[in-house]
Amino acid sequence: MPLLTLRSYVSGAWAEGKGTLQTLVNPATEEPLAQAGTGGIDMAAALDHARTKGGPALRALSFAERGALLKAMSDVIQGHRDEILDLAVKNGGNTRSDAKFDVDGATFTLSSYAQIGQSLGDAKFVVDGEGIQLGRTPRFHGQHIAVPRRGVAVHINAFNFPAWGFAEKAAVALLAGVPVVSKPATSSGMVAHRITELLLEGAVLPEGALSLLMGSAGDVLEHLGPQDVVAFTGSGDTGIKIRSMPNVIRHSVRVNVEADSLNAAVLGPDAAPGSETYDFFLKDVLRDMTQKAGQKCTAIRRVLAPSSVAAQVRDDLVERLRSVTVGNPAQEGVRMGPVATADQLQDVRLGIGQLGADGRIVFGSAAEVQAVGAPARKGFFVSPVLVEVEAGAAAPTVHSREVFGPVATVVPYSGSAEDAAGIVARGGGGLVSSVYSEDVAFTSDLVLGLAPHHGRVFLGSAKIAEASPGPGTVLPLLVHGGPGRAGGGEELGGLRGLGFYLQRVALEGSRPVIDRITGNKGS
Amino acid sequence: MPLLTLRSYVSGAWAEGKGTLQTLVNPATEEPLAQAGTGGIDMAAALDHARTKGGPALRALSFAERGALLKAMSDVIQGHRDEILDLAVKNGGNTRSDAKFDVDGATFTLSSYAQIGQSLGDAKFVVDGEGIQLGRTPRFHGQHIAVPRRGVAVHINAFNFPAWGFAEKAAVALLAGVPVVSKPATSSGMVAHRITELLLEGAVLPEGALSLLMGSAGDVLEHLGPQDVVAFTGSGDTGIKIRSMPNVIRHSVRVNVEADSLNAAVLGPDAAPGSETYDFFLKDVLRDMTQKAGQKCTAIRRVLAPSSVAAQVRDDLVERLRSVTVGNPAQEGVRMGPVATADQLQDVRLGIGQLGADGRIVFGSAAEVQAVGAPARKGFFVSPVLVEVEAGAAAPTVHSREVFGPVATVVPYSGSAEDAAGIVARGGGGLVSSVYSEDVAFTSDLVLGLAPHHGRVFLGSAKIAEASPGPGTVLPLLVHGGPGRAGGGEELGGLRGLGFYLQRVALEGSRPVIDRITGNKGS
Secondary structure, eight states: OOOEEEOEEETTEEEOOOSOOEEEEOTTTOOEEEEEOOTTOOHHHHHHHIIIIIHHHHHTSOHHHHHHHHHHHHHHHHHTHHHHHHHHHHHHOOOHHHHHHHHHHHHHHHHHHHHHHHHHTTOSSEEEEEEEEOSSSTTEEEEEEEEEOSSOEEEEOOTTOTTHHHHHHHHHHHHHTOOEEEEOOGGGTHHHHHHHHHHHHTTOSOTTSEEEOOSOOTTGGGGOOTTOEEEEESOHHHHHHHHHOHHHHHTTOEEEEEOOOOOEEEEOTTOOTTSHHHHHHHHHHHHHHHGGGGOOTTOOOEEEEEHHHHHHHHHHHHHHHHTOOBBOTTSTTOOBOOOSOHHHHHHHHHHHHHHHHHSEEEEOOSSOOOOBTSOTTOSOOOOOEEEEOOTTOOOTTTTTOOOOSSEEEEEEEOSOHHHHHHHHHTTSSEEEEEEEOSOHHHHHHHHHHHGGGEEEEEEOOGGGTTTOOOTTSOOTTSEEOOSGGGOSOOEESGGGGGGGGEEEEEEEEEHHHHHHHHTOOOO | OOOEEEOEEETTEEEOOOSOOEEEEOTTTOOEEEEEOOTTOOHHHHHHHIIIIIHHHHHTSOHHHHHHHHHHHHHHHHHTHHHHHHHHHHHHOOOHHHHHHHHHHHHHHHHHHHHHHHHHTTOSSEEEEEEEEOSSSTTEEEEEEEEEOSSOEEEEOOTTOTTHHHHHHHHHHHHHTOOEEEEOOGGGTHHHHHHHHHHHHTTOSOTTSEEEOOSOOTTGGGGOOTTOEEEEESOHHHHHHHHHOHHHHHTTOEEEEEOOOOOEEEEOTTOOTTSHHHHHHHHHHHHHHHGGGGOOTTOOOEEEEEHHHHHHHHHHHHHHHHTOOBBOTTSTTOOBOOOSOHHHHHHHHHHHHHHHHHSEEEEOOSSOOOOBTSOTTOSOOOOOEEEEOOTTOOOTTTTTOOOOSSEEEEEEEOSOHHHHHHHHHTTSSEEEEEEEOSOHHHHHHHHHHHGGGEEEEEEOOGGGTTTOOOTTSOOTTSEEOOSGGGOSOOEETGGGGGGGGEEEEEEEEEHHHHHHHHTOOOO
């Protein structure tokens, strides 16, 4: 049987790529599953189609109507959940639990933004803040509004969340009224491809609102102009390439980057081993190391523990890591699957070696691992790895290299909030860090010390342990992004996320006319 | 008498530049006034001083206290207004009226932000939006806050507003809690230099909160890192260079650019010649052409008039331009001074030729002009120039080249809002455009058509004519910036402007702890 070729959806039609195609495999078995490529696709025409068909169609709708589209998208995904989960297990190396985290995150984000749309009602643009009296009398008036940009949003997604990554970006852009050209990572792209097929079969969205590039991005970004935006999740190096593009710079194309992040979890000095807070901390570290084989941009990479308990933390983590079964996620009882690609495996192995040189490896290794249920010498498996460094160690790799796999490092600190904040800040800006403590003074100090360097800070008190999904879960109503190394981007955060797709503009003039434009009947 | 050397203020001391110095002249007479340069200044040390001395000092203050600093700055400038106005006339080629526009704009902006500081009270960071219930019970809670970045703000200002440009950037950064390294354009830098001297003599600010680079920026931007920001106002080409810097890209240094803008004023079809609205329109176009010799980033460059009245608009503008006396602004009766530098004069002359090729010049020329009160063949004078193009003309220069002098072009349009919006959008993104009409339907349509392409839209109804400073005046409570060619930046806008200097971060955890951190006593 010839290999299935996944097509792109551009300019209102499915299009098969020409020339060399990339093969998508099962990362647990290396079995080829499909092939895809974008050779021969007219990217400029694809963008124009989105701008001229999708843009006007979306802008003609109210927020409530756009929200209803998102709800319908969520329902379609939910209605085919099992099929999509199967694809994620097969093409993503996901355990079923990993796959649910991705797919249910997608439907949850879409339905959250559907609700935001509903709450914005009949409006087609955002009225931003209160009106402002500009002169001596109320007549001379100012009012900010935020209107949909007239361009297209190109979304370049990472391989680790083919469903959620697609949905969290698309939900915000579509609600804002901006058409989307979505490019999943090719290697794990079967999920996003199938979701797009289902959405098109269901005619859920107006034509032009959603296009799909199945394969390389080609020259698509070279055709972006002043009203367009690009949102990218992936490696810092690719983010740098996008930001450096001459047309992106010249036309002030908006770029949002979510990149590398050395997220830290800090155990408070009050959280003694055996306490509820301590157990909550261990559980979150374990989850982040093994969920998705550690391939989460928000995963805890640096585990800060007071020097007095660092050895205990290490031992407790090692003990728990021993029970993690690595293998083919299609197999019953497997807790952690492979990483996504051969390249990722090589990079993770290299990174483990570099981290080890900063201190010592106390669990696992970069060597081959015995994987349950996988053919011999096949699959991109790596064991969980725990590294330990000395208190006060320079540990340059630990604080600068994101090893994108089931790898974390225990870093001792003095027990003071200031010391912890200083060590965490060595990461140069991150997506999220967390504090596990019941000491409110310590927590407050550390939270404010971490805040300038992060997009989110998680306060890990035992009092929220049952309700909490942990710091590694991105929530639609909280912003996601971080300064510096993390790319300087900001996504989600409820209504805040729409700002990236809107142009804020100050209206300055006579109050009655401005009120009529904004639909304010006066007060 | 040897030429006065203007020094920089860095690392807590005044420092004279080494090596070649640039000579500052009177642009009306070309008389040398002073010299300045930054050779030999250790820029990395200057930034570190600001970060380590100025940053902590500012962050230790509440918003109300930082606001009080701004009020004191405003008072110092106001207290030396005449002296500063004299410098602006001498070194800036400003008429006294031009100089007041700059200097009073500075004090107004500082005192406006002082008031914002007061209104924020004892807080040291911004609580951003409402709290969010994240779980089934209110205990699991989210709250966004926005805290001062731990870096330094480098402000690179344009030559046209040495007082206001300094103040509008510094006010926002200092109120946010971020120290400033300010670099005025050297050519007109005497005003910013004197203001800095006065502020230091008065010990208005904590040490390290304000530094001054008097001369080239040297390598200062190469030392910026993940917590730093740079705000630049000037040419698009320089903006591109800043954005392309490897360290700026790699560290996600925040960059705000205010660059070229082909601001348009659109006369509505209802605003018949002779009407109040028509006169308001003419007055605003005239002011923008001649104020500061047209050297305002917000000045009207494209004058859109319905085809049926375009010839009348042209004739009325020409008639008014005849009465504009060009000359040495130190001389009584001079209405318009020179442009700022020999380079600017050359660039404006070149631009006039290029614009003329798009249509025809109907007033003035690129040739030498008889300047009142200036030595023969001295001074950077150019006459006001009005260009006219045919309806529907391609006019590529008119819609792409900002000629930064007393130059505008009359562009006929059909009279429909859609047509006008389409023509204006050819500018590729601008700071501000304006609509002069009493027809609410026309105004609404055009405002919403212009909105995606601008940072501000001015509604020029006769009803606000008396209260209005016109579209060319930037107001502290309204955002200033624009997409695309205008640089994609956003400044001012009241509290909105602070966002650039703050890191927004989501706090996620137990509500009582978050409430305690944010000072919310609960509700």
